[in-house]
Amino acid sequence: MIPHRLINIALRGMTLGSKFLLIFFLARFLEPAELGLYGLLVATIGYALYLLGLDFYTYSTREILKRERNEWGGLLKNQGALTLVLYALFIPLLLLIFVAGTLPWYLAFWFFVLLVLEHLNQELMRLLIAISDQLMASVVLFLRSGAWAVAVVLLMFIQPEMRTLQAILGAWTLGGLLAVLLAVWRLSRLSLSGWRSKVDWRWIRRGIKVAAPLLVATLALRGLYTLDRYWLDALAGLEVLGAYVLFMGIANAMLSFLDAGVFAFSYPKLITAFQQSRSAEFRQELKRLLVHTLVLSCVFAGMALLLIDPLLHWLGKPLYLEQKAMFPWVLLGAFLYALGMVPHYSLYAQNRDRPIIQSHIASLLVFVSATWLFSQSWPQLAVPLGLCLAFLSIALWKSYAFFRLTPAQYYSPQLDR
Incomplete structure (x- = not known):
């Protein structure tokens, strides 16, 4: 084993x-x-x-x-x-x-x-x-x-x-x-x-009804990661998009490592603790999830910012160096996304799917509005700035929903009974 x-x-x-x-x-x-x-x-x-x-x-x-x-x-x-x-x-x-x-x-x-x-x-x-x-x-x-x-x-x-x-x-x-x-x-x-x-077409129809609400939320969130590329292509061209794809690849590596090393271990424990009404264990795992997410994200971001210059020089493509100002914003977007996963998994553990769905749909509207506004003055930075605001809105929405819907003893030891 x-x-x-x-x-x-x-x-x-x-x-x-x-x-x-x-x-x-x-x-x-x-x-x-x-x-x-x-x-x-x-x-x-x-x-x-x-x-x-x-x-x-x-x-x-x-x-x-x-x-x-x-x-x-x-x-x-x-x-x-x-x-x-x-x-x-x-x-x-x-x-x-x-x-x-x-x-x-x-x-x-x-x-x-x-x-x-x-x-x-x-x-x-x-x-x-x-x-x-x-x-x-x-x-x-x-x-x-x-x-x-x-x-x-x-x-x-x-x-x-x-x-x-x-x-x-x-x-x-x-x-x-x-x-x-x-x-x-x-x-x-x-x-x-x-x-x-x-x-059994009846079984299939029943399954579609169950899956449809979560599909809407997924399509909205994934829409950010599809629309961003097409929008940046329209604003700045394929070459600048190439730099964005490179920077997103670095930032998404942070999310992949967090998913495999932190989230995948934490959320099953949150689910079990909530289902068995073990509030102290839930709080402890939630704190661990938050601390690990913050520490690993900050360490990764710090290393990425230190290494980005030598990396871009090694690539030998002047365009990537010219677009380096985009990288901190892409990294910030990934950090905000990671932070939003803490209340996300806390809500998921409680079967609170509705605020998750609502936040994803709202984030797409925030992204479209913010990117359009930013594109009037900063076309090459409009997309990463729009993503930052979209992921900030998700993190705030889910955090508010967590404190509003979660029994107090699951986040405050003073109220544990």
Whole structure:
């Protein structure tokens, strides 16, 4: 059990490290405009995933775990039927991205292949986690997000002709395909039954109703990370967007490390403590979550600010140095986002989903309004400034909701009874 856990942690760490380093080498080997286009493609695929999935897993995972294994095949068949319907509905609509010229046509093939592979990998990984096969889920994640990144960087070092956007997308496709094949093989070994049952459309409709509210919140929040890139492209061009993608890659590394090293450990403890009415334990874990988030965020931000100059000089692209003023604002946005996750998980532990949903929707409105205002005077800084205000609004909204909705003894020892 211990070796498996260590291997699992190592694989997760290698995946995070690979994603963290990939963005640096892309910035070194690609032109800023190509890096900007890569950022647009990644953000668009990330957003389109929610259209193909509808966050249905929030319902189906609980349903699978409530049923006997001989019923799992039928439930997976139901979800497969929904997936086919969503593919038939949204994939033709997504062609409008290319018809409108939002992305160039030569990326259409890669877009749809990667979109399908990413969606299948996402759903298969969630299923592996649900059946407690954490080790295989980590192996699949490493193939999907880590191994190909290392391989393509090595190829770029060895063969300069591989330093193209197409080579990167090809490596991503290969990694995604291998991950899907491995996950399918592992699940096939479970010998699940129930596949011959008819598709239960009533069950599917019930699941959509459960998943829909959280999907709206997710789409609003993910919309920030999609609209920001397109808006900056419109305001300042693909080259400046390339610098933004680089800076966001650094800032998002902080969020990835916090998610894997802090949030993933804290929120299950918060849930358990609240469900069992252990207010002292809840307060202790909440304090630990806040302190760890603040300390790690400040340490990461301090190191990033110290190292950004030598890093940008190493990249050898003057444009990145010219846009360095953008970096502190991008870093501040990530810090505010991380801070907002403390009340977020506190509310989530109490099943208080409504303020989470409301704050995400409101943040999109704040972002659009603030970015439009800032773009009148500071077009190149408008997007990161808008994100800062959006994430500040989320943190304040969730904090207010936490103190308003949480029983006082769960945050104040003086009121513990």
